[in-house]
Amino acid sequence: MTGTQTTPITDQPEHRYVLTLGCPDRLGIVARISSFLTEVGGWITEAAYHSDADTGWFFTRQAIRTDSVPYTADELRERFATEVADWLGPETEWKLTDSRDTKSIVLLVSKETHCLIDLLGRAHRGELPATISAVIGNHAELEDLATRFGIPFHHVPFARDRKSEAFAELARVVDGFDPDAVVLARFMQILPPKLCEAWAGRAINIHHSFLPSFVGARPYHQAFARGVKLIGATCHYVTADLDAGPIIEQDVIRVDHSDSVTDMVRQGRDIETLVLARGLRWHLEDRILVHGRRTVIFN
Amino acid sequence: MTGTQTTPITDQPEHRYVLTLGCPDRLGIVARISSFLTEVGGWITEAAYHSDADTGWFFTRQAIRTDSVPYTADELRERFATEVADWLGPETEWKLTDSRDTKSIVLLVSKETHCLIDLLGRAHRGELPATISAVIGNHAELEDLATRFGIPFHHVPFARDRKSEAFAELARVVDGFDPDAVVLARFMQILPPKLCEAWAGRAINIHHSFLPSFVGARPYHQAFARGVKLIGATCHYVTADLDAGPIIEQDVIRVDHSDSVTDMVRQGRDIETLVLARGLRWHLEDRILVHGRRTVIFN
């Protein structure tokens, strides 16, 4: 934050290409992929596979040291497309990312500070494999926090009778950054289907309950009324179905009869913060493959 | 199990009276109760209080060494009724139990063995503060297990078209033991409202999901389809609302994309077993006070 800290403190590993792929399962996929990677000289630092017996689908993630391969990302993509992906067939979904291409995050916030401060702190210490490009609030309260961490803040007010204009403005600002992740960090507006679609696979929400329990508003009040003994948080991709998108991560903490709703709200912040931070990290590291309503997470 | 083991291995503490009480909150309750206990010479080994701000209700549990009080349980009850409970008013609910009065459990089972074996094992090593009086199955498969641990088994078949007769027979057998706990240890029949009422506050169910998620049948299949990252189990008092009774205890374990429904069923058994055992123990130790749909648990 000071002039002397321009070199970020970081705990990121050496650079790598990350290949993720999902396709109908068949004999020989692993051999084909690994032979390809061997041919190009790739030093594999992480390799994970999953055969889903339920859907007959195959998933893999491979991390390869960039300095082991004498090709650019584009060259690798081209070779992989012709030498492997074509053979795997048209249903195959794959991508290859280069960790040297810094990813971009846009944070959507409202008035709650906990997820925002946590992510600003992680970015500040170089822990996130991405840059926070902007913070956008439907209220102006959190501008000060964002700007003190050197992150631009945009206020997009959501007047009750001008929501569609507000969402159009939100989309304009967000899309201006072409972000790899649009994080709803306790953003209190429900995205319209059009934005859910536009940001599919990139919009990540933190919901303050252990889904599918307590969908919708005031989940801690619902949890209190039901008398549950654990409360939780859920990080999920946003889809047009409210709080029903593919789940990335969940966790819980214990509560008891002595905890009021206020206590639950306070304690819940800690678990919301952690669950969102873990889910976002996995997303940025290309560890998540979505298939239908389920996620495969290679972590 | 052999003749040489008639003296049970036990880790039960010294004997005690346990007073539990719930009433509308008012000034001076603690003083009144504790002064009463001091007057009768009671050595309090555990004391817990809870004032519920939401409902304006007060709850307490007190454990008193029986050898510190020169009164029988009945004498104590009589004195407490006149000297304290009357003053607290007609809404007050209280009871005083004597740990020397051995409690009785009846287990209702179907074909699953895990909760049954676990509870038989706990009883065998003297860990449960109660006796298992009988195991009742709607199938006969588990008879062998029960009898090998020396526990009588009753088979009450539930033919599809004779369910009401079967429940009548079940009630007859259960009520013959006048049990302190009727444990549905993965019993696969839904109790009719009449039995829910008859056994209110004594019938304890283990449901194989983290309620209120996945009410009803095949919760692991539901959990798999939703793609949750934690699966759980819930121990609750049985009421006429299916899987909606007051929750006693819950816990969860982590699953991931590599876990099939079969894996979840297997891993879930461990958490069902633990959650039921904990909830049953608290029930038997008079640690649970029910108020509406919520439980106060002094553990």
Place this chain on the structure above:
Amino acid sequence: MTGTQTTPITDQPEHRYVLTLGCPDRLGIVARISSFLTEVGGWITEAAYHSDADTGWFFTRQAIRTDSVPYTADELRERFATEVADWLGPETEWKLTDSRDTKSIVLLVSKETHCLIDLLGRAHRGELPATISAVIGNHAELEDLATRFGIPFHHVPFARDRKSEAFAELARVVDGFDPDAVVLARFMQILPPKLCEAWAGRAINIHHSFLPSFVGARPYHQAFARGVKLIGATCHYVTADLDAGPIIEQDVIRVDHSDSVTDMVRQGRDIETLVLARGLRWHLEDRILVHGRRTVIFN
């Protein structure tokens, strides 16, 4: 942080007196204390007791709404001393605090930001029942973070050959605030016995292992070498025995063979942060009673 935010966002409950007390156990203590509180009209919102069978010691904590008692804290203390404490005997340790007396925290830091940002964030949203009076660093790196949250920063350099002068300077600065908590938030200096004594019961450390495993330096390296499957953090009162003071709180997270020391350090930050925040909160709410090497925590 801006002029418009001078009214802190807060989730603190109504004000209360908190009485904590430890003494040799004897008949009638609860009655004596609760009768006293009834006489002064105290509305008890929380009451907790513990009789330690091992040591024969009795502990209690009572929270009383200040608006229910027509006495100042000093008047209450005087009455309690003569009407209760004298009767309990000279070994009794007790105190009565008033939540309207804002507590003060001093944070000792080095270069790690995670605990500092977390606590600054909690203070910023009014979650901590105290004010952070100052941040003191043996390095200057974190000055910028502290001052951006409006907290004064003091740099006390620890040159290798001038440590005793540095500790004297540290003591001078800390004692200038007469803080209720001196938090070693990943402070990398070992307090000398004299300061441990001066700040006994107020100096709180976060150690980055599940004590008593991995005392001393580089605990994550030790954990990696030993191949443990869970790593943890421990919040404890500082004593002259390194990492051996009374434990306030601990927690763990799961690691596996794929986690390098760097991964452990990163994941460990989250658990350090949470464990310290919980422990500090309980300390500030007078929920912790120390007896020998053990703590009684009424939470």
Place this chain on the structure above:
Amino acid sequence: MTGTQTTPITDQPEHRYVLTLGCPDRLGIVARISSFLTEVGGWITEAAYHSDADTGWFFTRQAIRTDSVPYTADELRERFATEVADWLGPETEWKLTDSRDTKSIVLLVSKETHCLIDLLGRAHRGELPATISAVIGNHAELEDLATRFGIPFHHVPFARDRKSEAFAELARVVDGFDPDAVVLARFMQILPPKLCEAWAGRAINIHHSFLPSFVGARPYHQAFARGVKLIGATCHYVTADLDAGPIIEQDVIRVDHSDSVTDMVRQGRDIETLVLARGLRWHLEDRILVHGRRTVIFN
């Protein structure tokens, strides 16, 4: 247990070959192995890899459906040895098991019943991928439990002055079963170095603490004295260094000031039971590769 239950209830998947391998890391290992498996037509149901940056070692585990490969296990082993293992070099350690070869477990017990009953129950419901061949006790108390589950019991008394004879007798009985796992299920004797060596990689112990804390005798007493807030259990391979062998699995549960040593012992049983059951399962499914003091666990 009855004649009608001769067909075991089981949740085991289809049969599979399991290949596990560790060797110095080099380019092309995955391609070589997966090409080999493709050539023999192997349908891979699980594949896991780990490159250990710290030691430069590579590990993999592959599960292949037996019905997809037109070779016996011996034929496969022979081909793998010449076509892959030789190329990988002499330091390579590998094995290929066939899940149709039923594995054998021998349980060593003393007087504690919890791990024994739990494992008998798992075997009874077909959950363990192995047969319990025998239970061996240094006391006779548990004979009755074992035999009621139809498992032969051997009593090998350990008189204080005849320990070496007793260990010789123990080795004779155990080795008579040539078991795949020798499980010290709260066996209270320390194996001599000679037996540790003879059963290296097969002898599994459950220690009732979160190692490396509280090595040796009476760990719950040690935990109580230290005032820890979590107690744990550790499943590890037995080596000549007491409680210092490679850790397979660990877990913890929360305790507080109100828990006596007796309470910890009781609550600890549940975590010991679970941790041992999980570790044993992974061992039997060939999911564990040992390298030095660390384990790689593909689960």
